[in-house]
Amino acid sequence: MSKTITAEQIANFAQQTQAQPAVSALAGAVQKNGIYAASYNHTSATALDPVFSVEINTGAVSNQKHSGRCWLFAALNMLRHEFARTHQVKDFELSQNYDSFYDRLEKANWFYEQIISSAKLPRTDRKVAKLFAAPDDDGGQWSYAVAITQKYGVVPKSVMPETTSSEATAQYSSVLNTKLRKDAIMLRQMIQDGASTAAIDAQKQKFMTAVYRITAYAFGEPPKEFTYTYRDDNQQYHTMHTTPQAFLQQEFKQNLADYACFASSPQNDKAVNTLYTVDTQGNVVGGTPVRLLNVAPDRLKALCIQLLKDNTPIWFGCDVLENMDRVAGALSGNLYNTDDLFSIHVNRDKALRLDTGQGSVSHAMTLTGVDLINDQPTKWKVENSWGDKNGHKGYFTMDDAWFDAYVYEAVIPTKYMNAAENKAWQGQPTILPAWDALS
Template identity: 85%
Template sequence: MSKVITAAQIAAYAQETQAQPAAAVLAGAVQKNGIYAASYNHTSTSALDPTFSVEVDTGAVSNQKHSGRCWLFAALNMLRHEFAKTHQVKDFELSQNYDSFYDRLEKANWFYEQIIASADLPKTDRKVAKLLAAPDDDGGQWSYAVALTQKYGVVPKSVMPETTSSEATTQYSNVLNTKLRKDAIALRQMIHEGAGAAAVDAKKQEFLAEVYRITAYAFGEPPKEFTYQYRDDKQEFHTIHTTPQEFLKNEFKQDLGDYVCFASDPQSDKSYNTLYTVDTQGNVVGGTPMRLLNVAPDRLKALCVQLLQDNTPIWFGCDVTENMDRVAGTLYGNLYDTDNLFGIQVNRDKALRLDTGQGMVSHAMTLTGVDLVGGQPTKWKVENSWGDKNGHKGYFTMDDAWFDAYVYEAVIPTKYMTAAETEAWHGEAHVLPAWDALD
C-alpha cells in the first residue's frame, strides 16, 4: 500500500477533477466569489420570510460587540423584556458588564480551586491540560447566568455601562489568562512542596485580589447600591434606590433558577431522560451547578413551541457557525450546498458531528417566535445579540431543519416537566469528561 502521494496519483486526481460536470465553470465561480457565495441556496430567501404565527413581544436587540458573552446576553434578555413590559420602558436593557465583572472574578476562583484539586495530576494530564488551555474566558453556560444573578443580582445598563475592555475582551483575557497560568504553576508547586491548606488558600486570596484589580481597571467597579431614574413610555418619572440583589428580587417575577437546561444530544454514549454534568465546568464555587437533562429531539422542540405559545422567550444553545448568513440573518439547514458544488458528501449526522468535534455549542440566543403550519413548526424567530445591523433589525430567522441539526440546548421552566423528567432532574447527574462535546 502506497503511503506517499506520487506524481502519477496527482495526475489521476487532476484528470478526475477535470472530468467533473462543468468543472471549469464551478472552479471559476469558487475562485471568483468564494465557496459560500458559489454554493448559496437562494431558496432560503423566500422560505425564511420573517413572519410568524406566534411571537413574543420584544424590543430592540442588544449587542455583545467583540466578546463571547452571548450566554449572558441571552439570559438577561429574558429578564429585560419582562421589565420593559411591566414597567412600560421600551427597549430597557440590563448591564451585561455588571455580571461579566463577577463572572470573570468567580471563574478565576473556580480555576484556582480546580488547579488545587488536581495538583496531584501531571501537567500533561488531559484534565489539567484542559484547565490550562482556557483558565478564564468569557464563554459560558445557562447555569453560569443563574449562579451570577442569584449571588449578585442585576442592574440597569445605565448604572454600569460597557467599557472598551468589556465590549472587546481579547486584551483583558490575554492578560488575565497569562497571569492565571503562572498562578496555577505556583499553587501546584506549593502543594508539591508540602504547603498546608491555609498557606495555599492565603496565596489564592493574594492572587484573587490581583484579579479583582485587573478586572476593576478594565470593566469598572460594580456598585453595591444604586439609584435608577427613568421615564416610562407615558413620560412619567420614576426613581428606584436599591441594591443589585434587591432590584432583581423586587422588580422581576421571573426566577432564572426555576428553569431547567434541557439538551438533546443523540450520541451513543448518552441516554435520553438522563441528567448529565461536565467535569470542571462551572463559574461560581458553591453556586448553581452546570447540569443538562438530555431528552429526545421531538420533546425539546415541542416544549419550545409550547413556551412560545405561552408568551415565554427561550434561552437556547446552538452551533451558529453552521449554515448561517450573518448579514441576512439566515439560519437555514442547507444554506450552503457544498456537497453538490464539489461533488462530495460531508458529515450531516448530528451524533457523528458531535463525536468528531465538528458539532459544538458555539452560541446562545433567544427564541421569540415560531411559525406553525398545521400545528407543526416551519421556521423560528431568533433574537440575537449582534446589534441591529444584522438580519431583520438584529432578529434572525431559522428554518426547522436548522433547529433539528444545530440546536442542542434550551431552558424550560420546571412547571412544564413531566414526573419522569422531574425525577431525573433531582437525581444524581452522570459526570461527563471535561472535553465532552457538551462542554
C-alpha cells in the same frame, strides 16, 4: 498501497477533477466568490420571510460586540423583556458588564480551586491540560448566568455601562490568563512541596486581589447600591434606590433558578431522560452547577413551542456558524449546497458531528417566535445579540431543519417537566469529561 502521495496519483487526481461537469465554471465561481457564495441556496434563503404565527413582543436587540458573552446576553434578555413589559420601558436593557465583572472574578477563583484539587495530577494529564488551556474566558453555560445573577443580582445598563475592555475582551483575557497560568504553576508547586492549607489559601487570596484589580481597571467597579431614574413609554418619571440583589428580587417575577437546561443529543453515549454534568465546568464555587437533562429531539421542540405560546422567551444553545448568513440573518439547514458544488457528501448526522468534534455548542440566543402551519413549526424567530445591522434589525430567522440539526440546548421552566424528567432532574448527574461536545 503507497503511503505517500506520488506524482502519478496527483496526475490522476487532476484528471478526475477536470472530468467533472462544468468544472471551469464551478472552479471560477469558487475562486472569485468563495465557497459559500458559490453554493448559496437562494430558494432556501428566500423562504425565511420574518412572519410568525406565534410571536413575543420584544424591543431592540442588544450587542455583545467583540466578546463571547452570548450566554449572558441571552439570559439577561429573558429578564429585560419582563421589565420592559411590566414597567412600560420598551427598549430597557440590563447591564451585561455588571454581571460580566463578577463572572470573570468568580471564574478566576474557580480556576484556582480546580488547580488546587488537581495539583497531584501530572501537568500532562488531559484534565489539567484542559484547565491550563482556558483558565478564564468569557464563554459560558446557562448555569453560569443563574449562578451569577443569584449571587450578585442585576442592574440597569445605565448604572454600569460597557467599557472598551468589556466590549472587546481579548486584551483583558490575554493579560488575565497569562497571570492565572503563572499562579497555577506556583500553587501546584506549593502543594507538591507540602505547603499547609492555610499557606495555600493565603497565597490564593493574594492572587485574587490582583485579579480584582485587573478586572476593576478593565470593566469598572460594580455598584453595591444604585439609584435608577427613567421615563416610561408614557413619559412618566420614575426613580428607585436599591441594591442589585433587591432589584432582581423585587422587580422580576422570573427566577432563572426555576429553569432546567434541556439538552438534545442523539449520541449513543447520551441516554434520554438522563441528567448530566461536565467535569471542571463552572464559574461560582458553591453556586449553581452545570446540569443538562437530555431529552428526545421532538420533546425539546414541543416544549419550545409551548413556551412561546405562553409568551415566554427561551434561551437556547446552538452551533451558529453552521449554514448561517450573518448579514441576512438566515439560519437554514440547506443554506449552502456544498455537496452539489463539490460532488461530495459531508457529515450531516447530528450524533456523528458531535462525536467527531464537528458539532459544538458555540453560541446562545433567544427564541421569541415560531411560525406554525397545521400545528407544525416551519420557522423560528431568533433574538441575537450581534446588534441591529444583521438580519431584520438584529433578529434572525431559523428554519425547522436548522433547529433539528444545530440546536443542542434550551432552558425550560421546571413546572413543564413530566414525571420522568422531574425524577431525572432530582437525581445525581452522570459526569461528562471536560472535553465532551456538550461542554
